[in-house]
Amino acid sequence: MKLNESIRNINKIPELRQRILYTLLLLFVYRLGSHITIPGVDAAAVSGASQTHSNDLFGLFDLFVGGAFARASIFSLGIMPYISASIIVQLLGAVTPYFQKLQKEGEDGRQKISQMTRYGTVLIAVLQAWGVSVSLASPASFGTAIVPDPGIFFTITVVVLLTASTVFVMWLGEKITERGIGNGISLIIMIGILARFPQALVAEFRSVSLGSKNWVIEIIILAMMAAIVAFVVILTVGTRRVPVQHAKRVVGRKVYGGSTQYIPMRINTAGVMPIIFAQSIMFLPGTFLSFFPENEVMQSIAKLLAYDSWWYALMFGTMIVFFTYFYTAIAFNPKEVADTMRRQGGFIPGVRPGKSTADFIDNILTRITLPGAISLAIIAILPTFLTKFANVTPGFAQFFGGTSLLIIVGVGLDTLQQVESHLLMRHYDGFMKSGKTRGRQSR
The missing domain is CATH 1.10.3370.10 (SecY subunit domain)
Structure with missing residues (x-):
């Protein structure tokens, strides 16, 4: 409904x-x-x-x-x-x-x-x-x-x-x-x-119908897939709220400020960009090696860097952690946030304005980004383990975890939020929450 x-x-x-x-x-x-x-x-x-x-x-x-x-x-x-x-x-x-x-x-x-x-x-x-x-x-x-x-x-x-x-x-x-x-x-x-999802799904169930897999194991795999999707959604929307107190100011006969607001610091501030960046970098060796299709040395290197190899998983996960911190530093600048708070008369309770506030925010951002980056890396290389140990078809394994799932969830949530913003501007309920718009605004 x-x-x-x-x-x-x-x-x-x-x-x-x-x-x-x-x-x-x-x-x-x-x-x-x-x-x-x-x-x-x-x-x-x-x-x-x-x-x-x-x-x-x-x-x-x-x-x-x-x-x-x-x-x-x-x-x-x-x-x-x-x-x-x-x-x-x-x-x-x-x-x-x-x-x-x-x-x-x-x-x-x-x-x-x-x-x-x-x-x-x-x-x-x-x-x-x-x-x-x-x-x-x-x-x-x-x-x-x-x-x-x-x-x-x-x-x-x-x-x-x-x-x-x-x-x-x-x-x-x-x-x-x-x-x-x-x-x-x-x-x-x-x-x-x-x-590619319908084709991958048909190939997975065809392998089950041919007897190469057990239906019970397949149901367990699908349940794990649902759990991973839920975890990715939580990772994408999870935030750490930092309280910001605004001092009271008297302008004429009106009193401004005195309220408590929050800085929403997302666990995954960088979104899907680290995954896309790392994946694009990993495509470059394959592009270079394609110029030497008959060279045995180059082709042996290509096999070493195949996306189902352990070396590829290690390099891919390391790049994701690096790009997560790199893109977070670009998207969220603690010094600019601290300067904006000071100009608007805001402060974090127990922290002095200025450099101390910037260092406090940067410390929190570093701590919450680390588990987010590691989680992104684990999910991204998950298809490699599924293909090798769970006998999942390679095409379907990409939707079980990995880059595909992270991009689909991240882009899907971002698009739904934009649709919801259009609905809320015109006083309609959106997809993400229930309840009346007026009641949400009053709260």
Whole structure:
């Protein structure tokens, strides 16, 4: 009843309804383009060859682009070059004075940074498209020839087409963010992951029906999956509230302040960005190694860094912990929070304003970020353990935990919160809570 009422309320708000329809339309365009095969590629041959690579980095990359890579689609690169460029620009913003200056220039600085990110996206897309063209043209990559007529013309076609498609997907994401609902880049990644869920679910239950698994064990696995999803939701929305007291001020005949508010410090302040950043970095070795499909040394390194290996899990988990702290430091600045509190006449009970308040907030942030970062890392590498010890199919294991589940939960909650904000602004109940809006505002 509550869900049906919320859906009816969405239909009553023309602006929100148009935003949702616009978002769905652009996501449909993205999914439609992911089924268009690159010219010069035998689609049937690449589909059959991709089945043998479902448990390596090829299959993991294909998961993020919704099967477009396995189909040799024009959207094979998806939005990952843009993510990689964003990581590089944000890293430069942390260590380069020029980018730090741009970050402080307001809207003009953000526009310049966005433009540099777009240029970086084109450069990375060209390099990755070149690697894709080499892999497609080499029979050693797939065990069979999937390009009937490889040559320089095929390479140029693939590079130009995949680069232009990546720019188009980036434009779709920016338009969804601007005129739709939710973060467009994150939604494109999420919809690509969700597109593989029905196929993974069917493959898992097919293995049970064939007798390779016990139904009782499968039910236990599904129960564990529900528990992990609940834990991820709790981890995503969990907060530590820091009390802030405002001193009373008399302005004319009115008294201001004297109330207690809270600073909501999330356990996972960085959200899904550390997962996306770390995953994009882990794709880079595979892209580099794709240029040497016939080199035995390079291919042995590729097997060592396969996403179901222990080395990959260790490196991936370490990167997630690092990027969690890195992105938290960018998203939440204790010194700015302390300065804002002091200007507004607020203070934390028992802590002196200024530097002491900044150090107090930074200490709390460091403590609550550590368990959040470790939890993210454990959940991200969980599919590796499930595939090796629980005999879960690789495709289904990605939804049991790992990057896929974290992105789906994080992006889904963020999108629902944006929808709810539109509903609450117009005095309707949202998805996340029950009760009347007026009563929540009064409390």
